[in-house]
Amino acid sequence: MLDVSTPLPRPSVQSFMKSSNPAKTAFKAAKACELHWGRLSVAQFLAQYWQQKPMVLRQFVSPSAVDSSLDNLLAYAARDDIASRLIRCRHKDWTMQEGPFDRLPSIRGKQWTILLQGMDRNHEQAYGLRMSFDFLAHARIDDVMISVAATGGGVGPHLDEYDVFLVQGVGRRRWQWGYQREQSFQPDKPLKLLRQFTPQCEAILEPGDALYLPPRWAHDGLALEPCSTWSVGFRAPSRHEFLQHFLIEAAESLSGPNPRYQDKGVRASKQAGRIPEKLARQLKQWAQDFRSDKRVFEQALGRYLSEPASNAWFEGPRKLPTKHHWLAQALRRGVALHPSSRMVYDSRRTWLNGEDAGPPNDLLRALADQRYVQAAQLKHGFAAMMTIDLSNTPTRNLNVVTKPQDASECKKTVEFQPLIDQLFDWYLQGWIAFCSEKHSQRL
Numbered sequence: 394m395l396d397v398s399t400p401l402p403r404p405s406v407q408s409f410m411k412s413s414n415p416a417k418t419a420f421k422a423a424k425a426c427e428l429h430w431g432r433l434s435v436a437q438f439l440a441q442y443w444q445q446k447p448m449v450l451r452q453f454v455s456p457s458a459v460d461s462s463l464d465n466l467l468a469y470a471a472r473d474d475i476a477s478r479l480i481r482c483r484h485k486d487w488t489m490q491e492g493p494f495d496r497l498p499s500i501r502g503k504q505w506t507i508l509l510q511g512m513d514r515n516h517e518q519a520y521g522l523r524m525s526f527d528f529l530a531h532a533r534i535d536d537v538m539i540s541v542a543a544t545g546g547g548v549g550p551h552l553d554e555y556d557v558f559l560v561q562g563v564g565r566r567r568w569q570w571g572y573q574r575e576q577s578f579q580p581d582k583p584l585k586l587l588r589q590f591t592p593q594c595e596a597i598l599e600p601g602d603a604l605y606l607p608p609r610w611a612h613d614g615l616a617l618e619p620c621s622t623w624s625v626g627f628r629a630p631s632r633h634e635f636l637q638h639f640l641i642e643a644a645e646s647l648s649g650p651n652p653r654y655q656d657k658g659v660r661a662s663k664q665a666g667r668i669p670e671k672l673a674r675q676l677k678q679w680a681q682d683f684r685s686d687k688r689v690f691e692q693a694l695g696r697y698l699s700e701p702a703s704n705a706w707f708e709g710p711r712k713l714p715t716k717h718h719w720l721a722q723a724l725r726r727g728v729a730l731h732p733s734s735r736m737v738y739d740s741r742r743t744w745l746n747g748e749d750a751g752p753p754n755d756l757l758r759a760l761a762d763q764r765y766v767q768a769a770q771l772k773h774g775f776a777a778m779m780t781i782d783l784s785n786t787p788t789r790n791l792n793v794v795t796k797p798q799d800a801s802e803c804k805k806t807v808e809f810q811p812l813i814d815q816l817f818d819w820y821l822q823g824w825i826a827f828c829s830e831k832h833s834q835r836l
């Protein structure tokens with residue numbers, strides 16, 4: 394995320410699922426990389442820096458966690474499911490082009506950079522980096538944007554509306570930053586460049602180092618050599634954004650009495666074009682008295698916070714498994730959310746990808762918190778739920794969840810388990826997948 398230009402148009406929620414764009418990612422889950430806070434604890438960082446002041450974090454991640462080669466990253470600019478922007482600066486003349494790109498300038502050239510958004514949904518290391526920020530609610534994380542720059546490349550002095558961790562991947566970049574009252578932008582530029590920039594601090598970041606910036610701090614990064622920068626951007630809904638979404642949901646679920654305007658005894662008008670005062674008063678009253686139902690608000694919130702990115706893409710399995718074969722695999726390998734899936738819950742409901750997924754239980758909560766559930770957790774979760782659901786059936790049936798190889802027994806379980814049906818359905822939609830073998834072994 395980087396607010397350097399007008400946002401890319403957002404297609405409707407449904408269109409991401411209908412897109413004909415082929416999914417190219419094969420990975421199912423990635424382990425979070427480790428963050429190093431130096432002498433600080435996470436709690437100290439949150440209390441003293443988060444949303445307050447910038448911080449340079451030397452060797453914040455291992456350089457090997459963000460060492461994807463520049464060539465590898467540049468290949469993503471050709472994909473039409475990745476929002477990319479090419480930014481060049483020649484003699485203070487800035488240009489910006491939107492991707493996909495089938496050709497790019499040479500990385501040995503000068504003063505250009507390409508921004509690749511939503512890389513956490515498409516690149517295993519970027520997903521691993523994003524996963525390491527789970528000390529904050531997933532609902533606060535937006536995406537990992539990766540920039541690749543030739544020497545002298547950058548996006549110019551600007552500010553972002555959101556908190557950002559700028560993690561240096563390959564190569565070195567010089568950052569300058571400061572807080573300034575003057576925050577106006579230069580007119581007639583393809584990017585939102587600050588009219589004035591008076592940095593107060595400067596640091597050269599090496600691979601693995603990071604710079605944390607709270608919202609609206611002015612900054613400018615210059616590539617000292619061909620390099621990559623991985624920006625973990627946060628999501629902070631604005632009042633307007635949320636109300637736009639909420640009011641549509643509220644309009645769709647209006648309930649209660651529906652009186653109609655009446656004007657018995659009205660006097661003849663000499664100004665037929667004028668809005669009658671009484672009509673205006675009544676409508677204003679209805680608008681001011683409108684209070685949405687608590688449930689409508691909760692639904693709107695859950696849907697809003699779990700809505701996937703507009704260009705997120707999900708693809709179900711090419712070969713459809715039977716439910717009991719799927720269950721046997723799931724119990725052997727565990728399941729993980731697709732990197733593009735968003736899942737949240739509150740005390741009453743769970744939402745996945747903008748859909749109400751019912752009341753939360755231990756398993757759904759674990760899936761939303763960790764973004765995967767291991768095989769053992771899945772077995773345990775199913776067994777616990779069967780104890781409730783099957784309290785009137787012979788306990789012999791409870792054993793099936795610990796014998797995943799027995800497909801016919803699994804089938805019996807399936808018939809009793811709406812949760813299994815739900816997970817299977819999510820699997821068919823590509824919203825969850827099996828944990829990769831590599832992943833399940835490491836956990």
Ligand code: SIN
Pocket residue numbers: 394395506539540547548553557559612614622623624
């Ligand atoms: C940013 O300033 O937010 C990132 C810019 C870059 O990576 O060049």
Ligand code: CO
Pocket residue numbers: 395551552553557612
């Ligand atoms: Co920025």
